[in-house]
Amino acid sequence: MSETKPLGPQEIIEKKKKYMIPCVYHFYKNPPQIVRGQGMYLYDSQGKKYLDFYSGVSVNALGHCHPEITDAICKQVKTLQHTTTIYLTEPIVNLAEQMAHVLPGEICKTFFCCSGSEANEGAALLATLYTGRNEFLALQNSLHGRTKLGMSLTGLSFWRTDPNPVGSITHVPAPTCYNCHFGQTYGQCQFQCIQEVENAIQTSTSGKPAAMFVEPIQGNGGIQVPPAEYYSKLRQVLDKYKMLLIADEVQTGFGRTGKMFAMENWNVIPDIITGGKALGGGTPIGYFSTTEKIAQSYTHPGASTFGGNPVTAVAALAFLKILKRDCLAERTDKIGQQLMNYLKSFLGKYPFIADIRGKGLMIGIELKATEKMDATVLTDTILEKMKDSGFLLGKTGPGRNVLTFMPPLIVAESDIYEIVDALEKIFRNI
Numbered sequence: 001m002s003e004t005k006p007l008g009p010q011e012i013i014e015k016k017k018k019y020m021i022p023c024v025y026h027f028y029k030n031p032p033q034i035v036r037g038q039g040m041y042l043y044d045s046q047g048k049k050y051l052d053f054y055s056g057v058s059v060n061a062l063g064h065c066h067p068e069i070t071d072a073i074c075k076q077v078k079t080l081q082h083t084t085t086i087y088l089t090e091p092i093v094n095l096a097e098q099m100a101h102v103l104p105g106e107i108c109k110t111f112f113c114c115s116g117s118e119a120n121e122g123a124a125l126l127a128t129l130y131t132g133r134n135e136f137l138a139l140q141n142s143l144h145g146r147t148k149l150g151m152s153l154t155g156l157s158f159w160r161t162d163p164n165p166v167g168s169i170t171h172v173p174a175p176t177c178y179n180c181h182f183g184q185t186y187g188q189c190q191f192q193c194i195q196e197v198e199n200a201i202q203t204s205t206s207g208k209p210a211a212m213f214v215e216p217i218q219g220n221g222g223i224q225v226p227p228a229e230y231y232s233k234l235r236q237v238l239d240k241y242k243m244l245l246i247a248d249e250v251q252t253g254f255g256r257t258g259k260m261f262a263m264e265n266w267n268v269i270p271d272i273i274t275g276g277k278a279l280g281g282g283t284p285i286g287y288f289s290t291t292e293k294i295a296q297s298y299t300h301p302g303a304s305t306f307g308g309n310p311v312t313a314v315a316a317l318a319f320l321k322i323l324k325r326d327c328l329a330e331r332t333d334k335i336g337q338q339l340m341n342y343l344k345s346f347l348g349k350y351p352f353i354a355d356i357r358g359k360g361l362m363i364g365i366e367l368k369a370t371e372k373m374d375a376t377v378l379t380d381t382i383l384e385k386m387k388d389s390g391f392l393l394g395k396t397g398p399g400r401n402v403l404t405f406m407p408p409l410i411v412a413e414s415d416i417y418e419i420v421d422a423l424e425k426i427f428r429n430i
């Protein structure tokens with residue numbers, strides 16, 4: 001607990017209004033002031049405890065303030081905090097080595113930066129350097145960042161603030177089988193979403209885009225899991241046009257979907273993987289990784305002042321060590337299935353549930369309107385009631401109507417019973 005008396009939510013909101021750029025929004029009508037985190041729990045300034053099923057948006061994969069990560073950080077903070085990459089330090093190279101051990105296929109070289117947005121910016125640059133091309137494809141409903149280029153690659157209006165987005169980016173329909181863009185049904189369709197990629201390359205680009213960005217499972221887009229064949233079919237089209245495949249694993253990376261990287265669920269290896277979030281164990285990190293061959297196109301000096309700094313790098317090393325030692329990716333597959341099974345029992349029982357989907361511990365419940373409330377208001381109402389009952393969930397989707405479950409990977413079965421029980425109590429009273 002902090003030693004000084006907490007300001008409290010109202011004063012924080014007032015200071016925020018007075019001193020911060022208004023775009024920085026927060027969840028809830030009555031938001032708590034979070035002052036402490038431990039394991040699966042967050043605590044507010046009143047001492048109220050919340051079971052966290054959102055992990056700071058897929059960041060706290062090992063829970064809050066994991067003692068081994070915290071110890072590694074504290075030790076490093078007292079020894080050496082920052083030098084930047086113009087000086088040689090050890091943690092950054094050890095982290096790059098460990099990354100090479102977990103990255104799929106021939107991906108073995110990494111650049112560290114400070115956020116997912118920066119990682120995607122870097123990946124776009126790398127793809128341009130390697131291919132000599134500068135157009136990109138991305139999926140509708142995607143989120144790739146809040147920087148100028150990241151936002152322009154993003155296909156969600158909620159996150160596209162820029163009135164003058166960067167050009168040379170074409171968005172194609174995402175493989176969202178529930179609510180298929182083409183009104184088709186999976187199993188009976190001709191994969192029009194793939195045909196549309198080729199169509200877009202031929203009709204809306206020079207015919208030579210550098211790469212296509214994808215989130216293996218769209219997070220902010222409402223936990224959209226593509227059909228099993230999607231990425232292998234996509235790869236064929238991209239290969240035909242000599243385009244790179246860039247997998248944005250910012251949300252899905254490091255065990256969240258039951259594999260170290262979500263693309264491994266479909267045995268498709270991208271050319272570049274970008275990420276951040278969970279790897280830092282709570283410290284700010286971003287990275288992009290690629291093959292030896294592609295990496296060789298980026299020899300002109302590049303840097304990110306804080307990228308791979310000693311504190312973040314030791315936190316990430318501790319994170320990777322625990323993730324592997326405790327086989328958390330494999331565990332996620334099983335425990336995620338349990339959560340999914342419980343949630344699926346709600347389908348058909350509550351008329352406002354439209355769809356339940358996900359993989360591992362990345363699950364969404366898409367809601368539809370009731371007679372009294374539209375789907376967005378309903379989602380907010382449920383989130384607020386859950387928070388009041390001591391449970392934190394997220395919300396995603398183009399309509400902000402997907403209740404989102406992304407708990408720390410250390411979640412226990414008993415946590416799952418608790419949250420499902422709490423949710424059902426609220427659902428019964430809608």
Ligand SMILES: Cc1ncc(COP(=O)(O)O)c(C=O)c1O
Nearest residue numbers: 115116117143144145215250251
């Ligand atoms: C898939 C994806 N890509 C990129 C980003 C941007 O990452 P950051 O906020 O660290 O810049 C996010 C953030 O939520 C994300 O979910």
